[in-house]
Amino acid sequence: MELWELLANIVFLLTACLVGGGLASRLGQSPLVGYLLAGMLVGGAGSLGIVAYQHEIESIAELGVALLLFSLGLEFSLERLKSLGSRPLIGGAIQVIATIAAGTASAYLFGLGAKPAIAFGTMIALSSTAVVLRILMERGEIEMPHGRNSLGVLLTQDIAVVPLAVLMTVLGSGGTVTEVSIDVGKLILMAAGLAAVLYVLTRLAVLTLGTLTLQRNRELTVVFASAIGLGSAWAAHWAGISPALGAFIAGMLLGSSAFATQVRADVSTLRILLLTLFFGSAGMVADPLWIISHAHWVAGAAIALTVGKFLIIAAIFLAFRQSLRVAAATGLALAQVGEFAFVLGAIGRSSGVVSDDTYALVVSVTIVSFIISAFAVPMAPRFGDIVARWFGKSTTGENDLEGSSHRADVVIIGFGPTGELASVPLMGSDLRTTVIDLNHESVRKAQQYGFAGHIGDASSPDVLEHASIGEVHLAIITLPHFRSALSVVELIRSMNPTATILVRSRYHIHRIALTAAGGTVDGDEECVGGAIAERVVSWLADHAATLE
Structure with a gap:
């Protein structure tokens, strides 16, 4: 009977996410906002209490994280990185490091310990790929200078998810500097061994599938994608490293094969379903009553994060000799906390370095950040023009034209x-x-x-x-x-x-x-x-x- 009760709770949560995501879309918001708010209302502390089995649902939803990282690995391409140029990619790396440093310092000043403060800085370092790229593509601004900058930074941030996930795991392991170094070395060796094993298995699988016509054996790619994506996550967990890292490695190994595009498409439905559960269960962590009673803290943190990330990103691209207009537009487009905060937070909670209160705060701030982004990203070009005029700068220039031509x-x-x-x-x-x-x-x-x-x-x-x-x-x-x-x-x-x-x-x-x-x-x-x-x-x- 317990299995059917769990299934009923999953159905209730998915239904709530469906309603919440639909309403969010009609209001011009990302569906992720609707999923998070739905989870807050139907489950967890301070909610209506319709959905129970929170921990069991979280365990199932973590499979969505594994498939998300698997899909991310399939997208990893050196050619794609080179096509964006070095500035956005280097700028993305600098932004991640600078934001972690600023977030860590702020959290430490507010009383968190050294490791929890680093974990907090890590969780807020990344921007939202799902929200920003969706808006830029809908508005046809992906080829504009600030759009190309945003794409390069977001891609760099996506790649940074894996080392940041490893960092979260290491922070939770505790010990002296020597013990931490030994733990990092073990993680690297285990990851290298897992990569070697997965490379052999994926090559054998690709060679086998390469002799077949996918048009007549479509079910094989579905089974293949699920087995590789989820199997690699299980293998990583069995080896004592992050399941997300194992899924990413498997995706990256398959990313260079001719089957990558279809594998990504076949796994997308299952990934979307599980990720919806993940964001819904993440919303269940946040307490609506706590958010209302601490609204000033949530609003203050959201504003501070938005302004801080804007200043960091704008300063980086100004240092790269881009115009004030483009730098300001890029900074506003990326001035939010992204969905990977939940992924990193889940890893940090399981390793013991992120407390429930810290995770709830980040979840609450991220929801507010998503809502702000729905209005901020569309107005980024106009905001860049306004800032440029404030400082007496031209709103057009050589840097503004760079990369803006559309290639047929x-x-x-x-x-x-x-x-x-x-x-x-x-x-x-x-x-x-x-x-x-x-x-x-x-x-x-x-x-x-x-x-x-x-x-x-x-x-x-x-x-x-x-x-x-x-x-x-x-x-x-x-x-x-x-x-x-x-x-x-x-x-x-x-x-x-x-x-x-x-x-x-x-x-x-x-x-x-x-x-x-x-x-x-x-x-x-x-x-x-x-x-x-x-x-x-x-x-x-x-x-x-x-x-x-």
Whole structure:
């Protein structure tokens, strides 16, 4: 009966998160805010008490953290880092260190011990990838100077999650400097050994899957992603290191494979479900009555964190000789506490370095920070202009124009004979072309032509997002199956209303539906009829010559 009671509580929490996330989205907030507030209201101290089994739900929700780090490892790419330039990446590293130092000093002055103060500084160091990138992409500002800066800093922060998670674990281990050094050395050795074992296993799995056609064995990638992501987390826990670190290592090892895009898409549904539970259970830690009675502390801490992170980030990019306008806009966009505060806080609580009160304070401040960001990030460019005018600086300049030009991209979905012929005019052009196909041989051929290639199902939003579908100018769909092609056309049109979509239709009867969905249609029957007509003309000419 206890199992069914636990399941009932999970259903109640997910339902509350659904309602809260929906209301938050309608109010222009991130759904994460709704999940946290829902958890606060239905479970934990000072709540309505609808949801119990908090600790059991937290244990299940930690799997979502493992899958989040697994997906993060899949995104890790040296090419992606290089494309952003060195300034945002170096600036991100400096920002993390400076914020940890400032947060540690502040917490220590307010009475926390040395290790808990460092843990507090670590939890508030990172900004919100989920909130900031969502707003920047919706507003089309990801290619603006402050958008590129934000992307570089956020990517650096995401990479920093793993060493910061290790730091949290080490802080909780206690001991002298020598003992801590020994613990760090053990963690490094265990991580290296785990990486070696996972490398062998993932290579064997990739080689096995590489002989198959994913289009006919889609269930294998789902099983593969779940086994690798969750299995690596369990292996890391068994080895005595952070499960999040093990999941990240496995994701990073798979990130260079051709299956990375589809694996990321297949694991996304399970990851979203478990992460929703995680944020809901994180909200259950916060006590609404405590927040109300300590509203001045929560508001003061949120304002101090926002102003402090803004000043640190703006100062860093000013030191990199970027204009005051861009530096101020970047600082405002990133001046919040991110969702990884919960991840690091959970690790710190389990290792004993973060108390329940500290964790509850950070959760409360993060919720307020998310709400502030919903208004601050959209106004970042205008705020940069205002600050520049205050100090008598020009609102335009050489640094403002750097990286602001949009590079046209093309996505080809389906690289059979039709897709290959359609790509001929793009060969050797300056346009960045990406090919998506479920057949690894087709993707390999596209890569030989100089195109970027991803093995994946284009009907998945995650696969299209990875191909930057929201920024492309042209999408070419050559899928022979009508329903698949129609689904992809509708999805692309919803994600990119301005792109030109060229789509293949095998039969004339399907042209109306594909055109209504937003595609410009070329039909197989017309092409075949035209080709046969040309041959008829040639035959007639030859026949007439024979008769003469």
